[in-house]
Amino acid sequence: xxxxxxxxxxxxxxxxxxxxxxxxxxxxxxxxxxxxxxxxxxxxxxxxxxxxxxxxxxxxxxxxxxxxxxxxxxxxxxxxxxxxxxxxxxxxxxxxxxxxxxxxxxxxxxxxxxxxxxxxxxxxxxxxxxxxxxxxxxxxxxxxxxxxxxxxxxxxxxxxxxxxxxxxxxxxxxxxxxxxxxxxxxxxxxxxxxxxxxxxxxxxxxxxxxxxxxxxxxxxxxxxxxxxxxxxxxxxxxxxxxxxxxxxxxxxxxxxxxxxxxxxxxxxxxxxxxxxxxxxxxxxxxxxxxxxxxxxxxxxxxxxxxxxxxxxxxxxxxxxxxxxxxxxxxx
Amino acid sequence: xxxxxxxxxxxxxxxxxxxxxxxxxxxxxxxxxxxxxxxxxxxxxxxxxxxxxxxxxxxxxxxxxxxxxxxxxxxxxxxxxxxxxxxxxxxxxxxxxxxxxxxxxxxxxxxxxxxxxxxxxxxxxxxxxxxxxxxxxxxxxxxxxxxxxxxxxxxxxxxxxxxxxxxxxxxxxxxxxxxxxxxxxxxxxxxxxxxxxxxxxxxxxxxxxxxxxxxxxxxxxxxxxxxxxxxxxxxxxxxxxxxxxxxxxxxxxxxxxxxxxxxxxxxxxxxxxxxxxxxxxxxxxxxxxxxxxxxxxxxxxxxxxxxxxxxxxxxxxxxxxxxxxxxxxxx
Numbered sequence: 001x002x003x004x005x006x007x008x009x010x011x012x013x014x015x016x017x018x019x020x021x022x023x024x025x026x027x028x029x030x031x032x033x034x035x036x037x038x039x040x041x042x043x044x045x046x047x048x049x050x051x052x053x054x055x056x057x058x059x060x061x062x063x064x065x066x067x068x069x070x071x072x073x074x075x076x077x078x079x080x081x082x083x084x085x086x087x088x089x090x091x092x093x094x095x096x097x098x099x100x101x102x103x104x105x106x107x108x109x110x111x112x113x114x115x116x117x118x119x120x121x122x123x124x125x126x127x128x129x130x131x132x133x134x135x136x137x138x139x140x141x142x143x144x145x146x147x148x149x150x151x152x153x154x155x156x157x158x159x160x161x162x163x164x165x166x167x168x169x170x171x172x173x174x175x176x177x178x179x180x181x182x183x184x185x186x187x188x189x190x191x192x193x194x195x196x197x198x199x200x201x202x203x204x205x206x207x208x209x210x211x212x213x214x215x216x217x218x219x220x221x222x223x224x225x226x227x228x229x230x231x232x233x234x235x236x237x238x239x240x241x242x243x244x245x246x247x248x249x250x251x252x253x254x255x256x257x258x259x260x261x262x263x264x265x266x267x268x269x270x271x272x273x274x275x276x277x278x279x280x281x282x283x284x285x286x287x288x289x290x291x292x293x294x295x296x297x298x299x300x301x302x303x304x305x306x307x308x309x310x311x312x313x314x315x316x317x318x319x320x321x322x323x324x325x326x327x328x329x330x331x
Numbered sequence: 332x333x334x335x336x337x338x339x340x341x342x343x344x345x346x347x348x349x350x351x352x353x354x355x356x357x358x359x360x361x362x363x364x365x366x367x368x369x370x371x372x373x374x375x376x377x378x379x380x381x382x383x384x385x386x387x388x389x390x391x392x393x394x395x396x397x398x399x400x401x402x403x404x405x406x407x408x409x410x411x412x413x414x415x416x417x418x419x420x421x422x423x424x425x426x427x428x429x430x431x432x433x434x435x436x437x438x439x440x441x442x443x444x445x446x447x448x449x450x451x452x453x454x455x456x457x458x459x460x461x462x463x464x465x466x467x468x469x470x471x472x473x474x475x476x477x478x479x480x481x482x483x484x485x486x487x488x489x490x491x492x493x494x495x496x497x498x499x500x501x502x503x504x505x506x507x508x509x510x511x512x513x514x515x516x517x518x519x520x521x522x523x524x525x526x527x528x529x530x531x532x533x534x535x536x537x538x539x540x541x542x543x544x545x546x547x548x549x550x551x552x553x554x555x556x557x558x559x560x561x562x563x564x565x566x567x568x569x570x571x572x573x574x575x576x577x578x579x580x581x582x583x584x585x586x587x588x589x590x591x592x593x594x595x596x597x598x599x600x601x602x603x604x605x606x607x608x609x610x611x612x613x614x615x616x617x618x619x620x621x622x623x624x625x626x627x628x629x630x631x632x633x634x635x636x637x638x639x640x641x642x643x644x645x646x647x648x649x650x651x652x653x654x655x656x657x658x659x660x661x662x
Contacts, residue, residue, distance in 0.1 A: 099563075101558055101559045101562055101563075102514050102515070102558065102562070138625075138626070152486055153484065153486045154486065155483055155484045155485065155486070155630050155632055156628060156630055156632070182539065183433050183538055183539040184433070192623055194625055206562075207514055207538070207539075207562075208513065208514040208538075208539060208540055208634050208635060209539055210635070211628065211632070211635070212617065212620065212624075212628050212631070212635070214626070214628070215625070215626035216620075216623075216624050216625055216626050227432055227433065228432045228565075228566040231432055231433070231537075231538075231562070231566075232430075232432075232562075232563055232564060232565050232566055233563060234559075234563050235559040235562075235563055286543065289543065289547075292523055292547075293543075293547050294469075294525055294546075294547055295469070295545070295546035295547050297487060297542065297543050297545070299486050299487055300543070301486055301487070301542070303539050304539060304541070304542075304543070
C-alpha cells in the first residue's frame with residue numbers, strides 16, 4: 001500500500017492535516033475539559049447500557065473472575081457456539097495453554113486435535129448443541145452497522161469507531177465491517193483453514209494492539225473486567241508462549257454464560273453508549289489534556305479510546321468505575 | 332486538532348491514500364516476502380549493532396533479569412544520572428511499587444519524597460555523582476537526528492521512525508524529535524513540575540502504547556530482554572495500580588550498569604541497524620502477509636515495528652532471536 005505514489009499521497013496529506021490543525025487553533029474552546037472521572041460520575045443513567053447476560057461469559061480462575069462480553073452482531077455463529085459450549089460446561093476444567101508476552105493469552109483444551117503436533121482423538125467432546133464446524137466470521141456487511149465513527153485517522157482501516165461498545169473498523173469500498181484487535185479483544189483461535197475455529201479455543205490480547213490480525217480471524221468479544229487475571233500470568237517458555245509442561249498451565253475452574261446462572265449470581269455490568277454527548281466529552285478529554293500534561297496530543301487512537309464499563313449501581317449512586325487510564329496524578 | 336476543517340482534510344486525504352493504494356496494486360511484486368525468522372537468520376553480521384555496555388542496565392529481579400538500553404541521544408542528563416545511580420547501587424533493594432494493567436510497571440524508592448502523600452525526608456540518599464535535580468528532556472532538536480523514517484501514517488505525530496533502534500517521532504514544523512511510548516519503552520517518573528524527574532523512579536509500558544504521554548515526560552530507553560518479568564506481575568490493588576501493602580511490592584535485588592560489571596558478566600546484546608535492507612525487508616514482511624493470513628494489511632504501525640534484538644553470537648552461528656511475533660502457526 002505504501003509505495004511511491006502512496007508516499008506522494010502522504011506528502012500531500014500531511015500539510016493538509018497541518019493546515020487543518022492550524023486553522024482550527026483559534027476556534028479551540030478556552031474551557032479545559034473535565035476529568036474522565038468527573039464526566040463519568042455525572043453522566044445521566046441513560047448513557048449506560050446493561051450488558052445482556054446472554055452475551056456475558058463468566059470465566060472463573062483461581063485468582064478471580066474474567067468477564068467477557070460477546071459480540072453476536074459480528075460473529076453470530078461463533079457466539080451461538082460459545083453459548084452452547086459454556087452452557088454445556090465444555091470449558092470447565094480446561095486450561096490456559098499459552099501466554100505470549102506482548103501478544104495473547106490463549107485457553108482451551110490441551111488435548112484438542114492439533115494440526116501441528118498431530119494429536120488427534122483425545123479432545124473433550126462437545127456438548128449437545130455445540131457444532132464441530134463453523135464458517136469463518138472475519139467481517140460482516142457494513143450496511144446497517146451503527147458505528148460511532150472516530151474521526152482520528154487510523155492507518156489500518158479507512159474508517160474506525162465503536163459498535164455496541166466494541167472497537168471496530170470498516171471499509172466503505174469493500175462494504176465490510178469488523179472488530180478490531182485491541183488490548184482485551186477476544187478472538188477464536190483457528191488453524192490454517194479459515195473455517196477451522198469453533199470457539200472452543202479462545203484468546204485475549206495482552207499487549208500492543210495486533211491490528212494485523214484484523215480480517216484474518218474471528219473476533220468474538222472483549223474482556224470487560226478481570227483482564228489482569230489474564231495479563232499477569234507467567235509467560236510460557238515454549239515457542240509462541242505455549243507452556244512447556246502441563247503442570248504450568250493454569251486450570252480454568254468454570255466458564256458459565258451469565259444467563260445460565262441464578263439471577264443473584266449474574267454480574268450486572270454496564271457499558272457506556274457511544275451515541276451520546278458523554279462519549280464525545282470523554283474523547284475530547286483524551287485529545288485535549290491539561291494539568292500534569294504540558295502537551296496536548298489533539299488526537300486519540302481507536303484502541304486507546306476503550307469504551308468505559310461499570311458495575312451497575314444497585315440502588316443508589318455507589319458505583320465502581322473502570323475509568324480510562326489517566327496519569328494526571330503521580331500517585 | 333480534529334474539528335470541522337480537520338474532518339474535511341481527512342475526507343480529502345482518505346480517497347487520496349485509497350487512490351495511491353489502487354494505483355500501487357499492479358506494481359506489487361509477485362514474490363511473497365520471506366518469514367521474519369528467515370530474514371533475521373540470514374542477515375549479514377554487519378546489520379547488527381552491539382549494545383554499548385555503558386547504555387545497558389541490568390536489573391536483577393527474583394524471577395530473572397531485565398535488560399534496558401538507555402538512549403543518551405534523547406535524554407543525556409537523565410541517562411548520565413541513571414548511570415550514576417546504578418554505579419552507586421542506588422536501586423539495589425528498592426522495589427516495584429506499581430503495576431497498572433494496560434499501562435505501566437513502575438519502580439523506585441517506596442520512601443521517596445511524595446507530593447501527593449506528603450511523605451518527606453525518608454528517601455534513600457543519592458550516591459556520589461547523582462544529581463538531585465535535572466532539566467526536563469521531553470524532546471531534542473530534530474536537526475541531525477538519524478531517523479529511519481517509517482512512511483506508514485501515524486496519527487500522533489507528523490513523522491515517525493526508528494533512531495538508534497528506538498521508536499521515535501518528530502515534527503518538522505516545531506523542529507523537535509522525541510522517543511515514543513511503545514510497549515517496553517522506559518521513562519522517568521515525574522511529579523507535577525516538568526523538571527521533577529531524576530531517573531530514580533522509572534517505569535516501563537506494559538500495555539497499549541500510551542502515545543499521549545509523548546512530549547509530556549522524559550523517555551530514557553527501552554527494555555530489550557526480560558520484559559516478561561515486568562509485565563507478568565500481579566497488578567496493584569490501590570488507585571493507579573500502586574500496591575496497597577509494602578509486602579506486595581517485588582524487591583529489586585540489584586540494578587547494575589553493564590559497563591560496571593566484570594567483562595564476563597556483561598550481557599552481550601545486539602540490536603538491528605535500521606538503515607539496512609534487512610530492516611526494510613522485515614517491514615515488508617509485516618505489511619504483506621501470506622500463509623495463515625488471508626488479508627494483508629499493507630501497513631504497519633510504529634509500535635508494532637519493534638526493532639529486533641539478539642544475543643550476540645559467541646563464535647559461530649548459534650543465535651537466539653527475539654523475533655517479531657508471528658501467528659502463522661497455531662502452535
